[in-house]
């Protein structure tokens with residue numbers, strides 16, 4: 001309970017920090033709502049008592065007018081506060097969503113590949129997006145405040161009722177009018193409230209268990225339902241390889257499990273709920289009898305029956321719904337705590353140190369080993385090498401040899417498991433990884449273009465000069481295609497309205513242009529020509545010097561012919577650097593490079 005309340009307090013502070021007035025609006029609206037619910041009871045009692053006392057019509061008329069004014073003020077105030085609250089809650093929701101995206105983009109890259117982090121993101125998003133999310137949470141928060149206000153007002157009225165005594169002191173009627181009867185009544189109320197505590201524990205346990213069990217299933221189900229079934233990139237493979245049944249089967253398995261957990265959860269909730277309804281109605285009946293007796297022994301005027309009967313119904317409702325709303329809210333706060341945990345993850349932009357990488361810097365790998373999280377086989381093993389500036393270096397090797405992993409380490413996307421990367425002799429520290437990431441102009445095999453204009457895709461920032469953009473598009477071989485685009489560099493790409501679809505090779509040229517535009521001292525191209533037609537490919541390689549100008553460049557390529565254009569070649573096998581030299585030197589050696597070259601050359605000779 002204490003831990004729950006602490007968690008709730010943390011979340012409320014977080015909400016207050018994100019959107020300051022939202023809690024104030026929620027509290028004020030709830031208070032007014034409770035008062036609005038009580039006003040008709042009070043006024044009806046007053047009017048009945050005035051009638052029975054045969055009060056003059058003018059006083060009755062004034063009472064009705066006062067009632068109307070109070071209702072107008074109370075309901076009007078409530079409407080204005082709820083209006084402000086709804087807008088504030090929407091702003092809060094958008095703000096939280098933005099925070100998650102921002103956090104995810106500044107997390108270290110390896111964390112985003114970690115399944116535990118992915119589960120945490122799913123839970124963090126579910127906390128304020130699923131099942132009505134933050135809107136429902138704020139509605140439940142207001143409902144809980146309303147219940148608390150109802151309890152305070154009802155309890156006050158009930159105490160007043162217990163202090164009213166009539167004249168009849170005889171028998172059971174006399175006893176019901178005494179302090180002791182009031183005490184019994186209060187104890188009953190206490191017992192009922194204790195039962196509520198038991199209920200809330202049950203609700204909470206069942207709910208949290210379901211949430212934790214469901215997060216992984218939900219993430220995996222989302223993968224199949226959104227990233228596979230609805231993703232344009234996957235659509236071809238799904239159709240051509242008839243994956244539909246497999247995808248549906250995978251989804252069905254997860255959905256079945258999710259449904260199984262939900263059924264258990266729902267059954268538990270239904271049992272607890274029916275116990276609560278039964279006891280609640282018993283209490284209601286008992287209290288009604290008590291108020292009737294109080295009227296009967298003339299402890300209170302007849303008209304007050306309306307107020308007290310209404311109060312009892314409200315108090316009963318409040319006590320029976322309190323555990324449900326409280327638990328629901330605590331669960332929502334608990335889900336939100338995953339959001340908080342996610343936001344607490346170390347952020348690369350905080351606490352990061354600058355690093356200097358110049359065009360003439362020397363990069364050294366000193367006994368670097370890297371194993372992916374959860375893998376006992378290192379993808380790179382004890383690699384030591386030096387990358388000289390102003391050189392074109394090629395990295396070759398069979399699939400899975402560790403080439404891309406080496407590039408990712410070089411760009412600061414991963415931290416070596418062992419060994420050190422040095423720039424000009426100085427070791428790159430963990431705090432410098434983030435700064436290292438923007439020192440390279442990189443095109444990865446699985447590069448991504450965004451749904452935006454061609455210009456935005458190249459500059460990645462607004463208000464850049466158009467001439468420089470055209471220059472890099474020329475150098476990457478995109479000029480001819482550019483001439484055919486409807487809005488020149490302002491043409492929309494991808495999923496935007498009127499967005500055009502580029503071919504794989506055209507997109508790769510845009511990605512190369514983006515790397516060139518970034519104008520970083522080192523250029524890295526991972527399979528730069530994989531999607532290019534032979535003419536574009538030869539154009540890229542023969543104009544390599546022009547393309548990269550005076551920069552240092554690293555290429556990963558399976559086209560062995562492209563290595564001829566490079567000054568230095570690194571050959572990898574099973575995560576180890578096994579050969580190094582120029583094309584001519586490596587051809588002389590009886591090694592993997594010669595094998596790869598000969599195999600490809602023989603294929604071309606046979607084909608011709």
Ligand SMILES: Nc1ncnc2c1ncn2[C@@H]1O[C@H](COP(=O)(O)OP(=O)(O)OP(=O)(O)O)[C@@H](O)[C@H]1O
Nearest residue numbers: 113372375379397398399400401402403404405406
């Ligand atoms: N995110 C990852 N998590 C776990 N293992 C990975 C991950 N990425 C790559 N690996 C593993 O690390 C090894 C090296 O992969 P890497 O992508 O560096 O190879 P590569 O030489 O670039 O291969 P290719 O020529 O096919 O692109 C492979 O065995 C691969 O399965």
